[in-house]
Amino acid sequence: MTMLEIKDFGKRFTIHHLEKTMPAIEHINFSLEAGEFIGIVGKSGSGKSTILKSIYRSYLPDTGNILYNSARFGQVDLATISEREMLYLRQYEIGYVSQFLNVMPRTTCRQLVINALLEMGESEEVALKESGEALTHFEMDPKLWDSYPNTFSGGEKLRLNIAMATVKNPRLLLLDEPTASLDQQSKVKVREMIEKLKNKGTTLVGIFHDIEFMEGLCDKVYDIQSRLQTVVKETITYES
Numbered sequence: 001m002t003m004l005e006i007k008d009f010g011k012r013f014t015i016h017h018l019e020k021t022m023p024a025i026e027h028i029n030f031s032l033e034a035g036e037f038i039g040i041v042g043k044s045g046s047g048k049s050t051i052l053k054s055i056y057r058s059y060l061p062d063t064g065n066i067l068y069n070s071a072r073f074g075q076v077d078l079a080t081i082s083e084r085e086m087l088y089l090r091q092y093e094i095g096y097v098s099q100f101l102n103v104m105p106r107t108t109c110r111q112l113v114i115n116a117l118l119e120m121g122e123s124e125e126v127a128l129k130e131s132g133e134a135l136t137h138f139e140m141d142p143k144l145w146d147s148y149p150n151t152f153s154g155g156e157k158l159r160l161n162i163a164m165a166t167v168k169n170p171r172l173l174l175l176d177e178p179t180a181s182l183d184q185q186s187k188v189k190v191r192e193m194i195e196k197l198k199n200k201g202t203t204l205v206g207i208f209h210d211i212e213f214m215e216g217l218c219d220k221v222y223d224i225q226s227r228l229q230t231v232v233k234e235t236i237t238y239e240s
């Protein structure tokens with residue numbers, strides 16, 4: 001089943017003080033089957049984040065379609081779907097992790113992860129247990145669990161962001177440089193979590209500066225320069 005299909009996607013930005021509209025990216029096409037992981041590569045400023053933000057509908061595309069196979073709504077075009085439907089998808093189906101933490105103020109680190117689970121309909125008891133497991137997995141110092149994250153370091157904010165997105169077991173997860181400010185040990189933890197989600201069937205789109213990190217993890221790579229989508233890892237199926 002095709003989970004995500006980007007067809008002739010393009011996005012322009014208007015720079016108001018220059019009274020100019022400039023294309024950020026155009027003619028982007030790639031597709032993903034359910035459970036696949038595609039890595040997007042391209043030089044700085046080539047439009048990688050713009051693609052991810054448009055899938056999450058933080059940006060509205062100017063051309064093309066972003067076809068997503070929703071569990072709730074069937075196939076929808078994320079370029080034109082209603083705000084209400086998009087809010088539903090963000091809550092239940094599509095996760096987004098960036099380097100920037102954008103959360104409710106005066107909410108503790110642990111409560112933010114609990115809230116993510118409660119949003120999915122988990123009981124308080126399960127949410128409390130799973131939030132502890134997630135924060136432990138990402139080696140968040142227990143001293144920080146009941147603190148507000150506004151004073152957290154870059155790496156702590158990022159690990160909290162990943163914990164909040166991954167506890168929800170999203171159908172589609174968008175990763176915008178999720179290892180940018182992490183040390184090697186934390187990167188390994190992120191990789192383990194991605195592998196776990198893949199095994200559970202999550203479809204992933206990721207941007208990584210660290211190409212080595214993607215190795216053996218991605219099924220496909222989309223290269224913005226060449227506009228080519230390449231299969232890098234064949235899925236091995238065993239016959240019983």
Ligand SMILES: Nc1ncnc2c1ncn2[C@@H]1O[C@H](COP(=O)(O)OP(=O)(O)OP(=O)(O)O)[C@@H](O)[C@H]1O
Pocket residue numbers: 013014024042043044045046047048049050051
């Ligand atoms: N909100 C915006 N307003 C105006 N221009 C923007 C906006 N967002 C992105 N751009 C421009 O669009 C182009 C693509 O930006 P984008 O952040 O998608 O690139 P990127 O490939 O993710 O870069 P990097 O690897 O450096 O993070 C850039 O030239 C950028 O300046």
